[in-house]
Each structure stands twice: as structure tokens, then as C-alpha cells.
Amino acid sequence: MIKRCAYLLAIGLIVPHLAMSDTLRLPSESRIAVQVIDTLMLDTATPSRANVLLKPVVDQGAMHALPAHCLITADARLVEGRMRLSANTLTCIGVMGDTREIFSDELSAAAYDADGEFGVDASCIASSDQGCQRAELRPEHAFHLKLGKALAIEAQDNPSQRLNEQRRRAGQASDTQAGDTQADDAADATGEAN
Template sequence: MIKTSASLLMAAALAVPTLAMSDTLELPSDATVDAQVIDVLTLTAQAPEQDDLVIHPVAGGDASHTLPEYCVVVGNARLDGDRIRLTTKALTCIETDGSESEIYSGEISAAAYGADGDFGIPACQDGECRLTPQQTFQLRLASDLAIEQQDNPAAEINAQRRQGEGAAAPTPAETPDPVGD
């Protein structure tokens, strides 16, 4: 059963357009990405908004595109009637390929849509609107996304270390015998 589920997930992941490692992270306008909040979001009439909400993309849904596995999106949430209106402003992603990694960080303009296709997420009941990390929603890009790859100091340090692995280790300096022969 686990093997079958893993095979289905792999097939689904391969069927969805994804981003290959390149100098630019790109998605077209109107692309959709499945996402979830990191922590429980609760909005009420007394607390109708939350800024700097942390969201992460997830794979395996009905979205048109995926973002790298290691990615966070920052956005704002506002109560609007019986819907949560969620918009995004920034993202940071790390794309990995073996020991290589690329970092992308920049602005993103996207909004959350419910399964009904309408703007905002219908997540309200008895005067409280709530999103949990288990609930998936779609972010739809308002404009093209094109973020240039950032410098990755850790990758540069690792490359230097790999070059040094083949060299002989330095010999420790001889130290006097503490007993004093």
C-alpha cells in the first residue's frame, strides 16, 4: 500500500510543471500553487486581520504549478464577510539538487482562492474564521513571477571544502612533552 501511494505521489509530482534549477525562478501570471498556513490562523470581528502570515507551498493537489519543496511565502489575511482574503507579498525558496542548492528571494503578488474558485477562502463558522495547517488552498499569481538566483555563501564554502578534501591534511606542530624528558 505504501509503495503504491508513493508511486502515485511520484507520478503526480512528475505530471505537474515544476521549476528546474536555473538562474531565475519563474511562474506565469495566473499560475496556481497549492499552499497551507504554517500555524493556525483565526480571524474574528474583534481581530479581523493578521499581517506577516507564514505560508508554505505543498505538492499533490490540483494546482497548475509547484514551487520548490523548501519555500516560505509571507502574506496578509483579512476577514471579509464569511471569507478569509489572503494575499502574498514575499517568498524565499531553496531549490536543491543533490549537494547543490540555489536560493531565490523576492516579491510575489498572489491571492488565495477557495475550491469554489472565488477570491478568498470560505473558512468561517459561528463568527470565527479559521485555517489550520491541514487545510490546502490555492494561491493564484496576479502577475508573472521572475526572481533571480541569490548568492549562496554556504554553497561557496562547501565548494571550497570539497576542493580541500583531496589535499593532505596539515601536520600539527610539534609540541614539547609536558613531562619534560
């Protein structure tokens, strides 16, 4: 009886794990390290920008990591010398051997700097009596995105992977066919020689 219960328990623990393998998951309030791809400049005349591109980076202070091949879009605003970034979308390509899975969905996350403060402490390059008038955020400045809610993105259909599999199968079939033709030609040559 105990063996049966242990067996059922093992199956119960393994099956959900297998079901989650095609899902990108991060818990609520996860912190992931990112940086801008291009230098971001904001000033009082243009205090905001949409669709700023971010990418994940390796950071020891981050609680969680994303696959290496990810792009995040965010909206940025200059507020009192700090850049406030709100992430909107996430697209990742997870690579496991020859398999490539695509994960893409909306994202709700806000930027926090290393000091734990909301927003990123950008470099002020022009200031006045009213404070920072122009600031920039360079790619080498890593910061954290803190998720507002848990994330669970299912892997999407990957048409290029299907096409590559079809090509591989077609290549294997033609290799097999070529091998059969060569074997037939060798057999014919042997028969003619006799």
C-alpha cells in the same frame, strides 16, 4: 546550407534554456497550492494579521508547483466569514544534487479556495446575527494562490554553498597531502630496511 541553419536553430533553442536554469519562473495567473504553517485565527476584534507563513503543498488541482523548500508571507483579513490572503514575499531553496540555489523576491498573489471563490472558506467557530465573528484556518486546509503577474526570480548568491565548497577543496587538499606524506614515510621505511 540546411545543416548550418539546423545547427544555428538548435543553438538558438538550447542557449535560452541554459540561461533560464538559474531562474525560478511562473507565468501570470499561475495557481500554486499552499497551506498555512500554523493555525490562523481571526475575529471581529482582530480581523487582520500580517506576515502569515504559508508553504507549498502537492495538489492535483494546482497548475504549477514551487520547489519543496519554500516560505511565503501573506497578509490575511477576515471578510464575511472568508479569509482573504494576499501573498507578499516568496523565498525558496532549490536543491539539485549538491547544489542549493536561493530564490527570494516579492510576490503578488491572492488566495482562492477549491470552490474557485476569492478568499478561503475558513471554519467559523463563533457566529452571531451579524455573521461569522471568529474563524480559523488550519494547516490541513489547502488552497490556491493565483499569481497577479508573471514571476521570474534569479538565483541569489549562496555564501554557505561557497563555504562548503571551500571546505571540500581544503579537505581534498589535506587528504592528498596526507597521502603524499604516507607514501614518503613508506618509501623512507623501505630505504632504511635495505
